[in-house]
Amino acid sequence: MSEYHGIHIEDIFNSMKARFRPEGAAGVNHTFGYDISEEGKWRLTVKDGDMSLEKADDLSSCDVVMETDGATFVGLNIGKVDAMSALTAGKLKIRGDVNTFGITSKIFQKYVPPGAETTQEQELIALKQTISVDQRFATGPVMGKFLQGLKNKTILAIKCPSCGRLQSPPREACAICRVRNDEWVEIGPKGEMRMMEYCYYASPDPLTGETRETPYGAIGILLDGCQGEEVFWHLLRPDQLDRVQMGIVMGDRVRHGTRLRPVWAKNRTGSVFDIQYFEIDE
């Protein structure tokens, strides 16, 4: 008798009686066959809230029969092998109705290898909480003017007096030239898609603690009037994630990205979400 994952096949069968749950077997009336290659054949009968197990030569009378090898069988019992993958890989074959074998997980407690009981039975403490912290965000004059612009359905950028680059959302200074920005320019509101990140994990909104649905597309849009790296970051309409194309500039070859337009919120409060999201301009 060989060992798989340090466990004998016999250990699993011999412990079935002890692991039997009459309440899980209520109303079940089936014979299950186990044909483990090079190990042997077993017939399990579950009837009237009771069970019996015997070694058998012929399993043809069983309602369902499992054919597998020792390593897969032990793996299934200790949770190291997934039944669906084993079926797909051909390492596990079921004669009869596959779902009938599913019932056995209700009829028996999980097999726990000897020595593993103590760690399995320990109560583990997990604490789920939501911390709530008061916040105040002061816009300052520059971000304040930008947000007021959104309230009025305009997207504003601030221009560096030295290098001429546009920044939106605006910064008080150009960090490259180290000078104070002073000129306001209206950009967009339409533009072309430059890049997109599929976000599968959303961190909570710092002002509300709400977490938006995932996946969502965080997109960089080159708004009309902007050039090069002057992209504006926002969200893409959730149902259009797979319908957009990024624009690319490589040397003098330009491929334009999908044209997008903002969808304005009905009630605008001077927030970056006065634009709900961008959608395809069609």
Added chain:
Amino acid sequence: MQKTVDSADAYVIDGKLALPYSYFAGRVGSTFITALRDSRQILGVRCEKCHKVFVPPRQTCEKCMADLRENWVTVENTGEVINFTVVRYSDRHLPREAPYILAMIKLDGADTPMVHILDEVKSEDVKAGMRVEAVYSENTTSTILDIDHFKPVS
């Protein structure tokens, strides 16, 4: 300094940062908490090599990296104040209304101090070296606050 910017559009937004999180105590931490809750015992772990008892318990010795998971010891419910501070502001995520005292308490039998609330004493009367004892909570939360606070030994 001359004011060079027009602040007419500046405004303030109030918000509440809500941070949902899930903290898992781990096997060692869970043993510590369940002993506190079910038998009002404070457990630590001992490193045999370094002759050091860690409370709260940890999985590994910080000095020699030995696995300490099985080296449980029970320490006393009494100990001494190593140091303390007074928390003077209130916030929803803090365990008490301010002002309250947070003390580092080295329990008898332990070599490392743990932080907990010190109560039933005025902050001006607290001194390092003061003898204190654990007061258990009436209601369990399966957290370190199953010890409600420490108080001076009467």
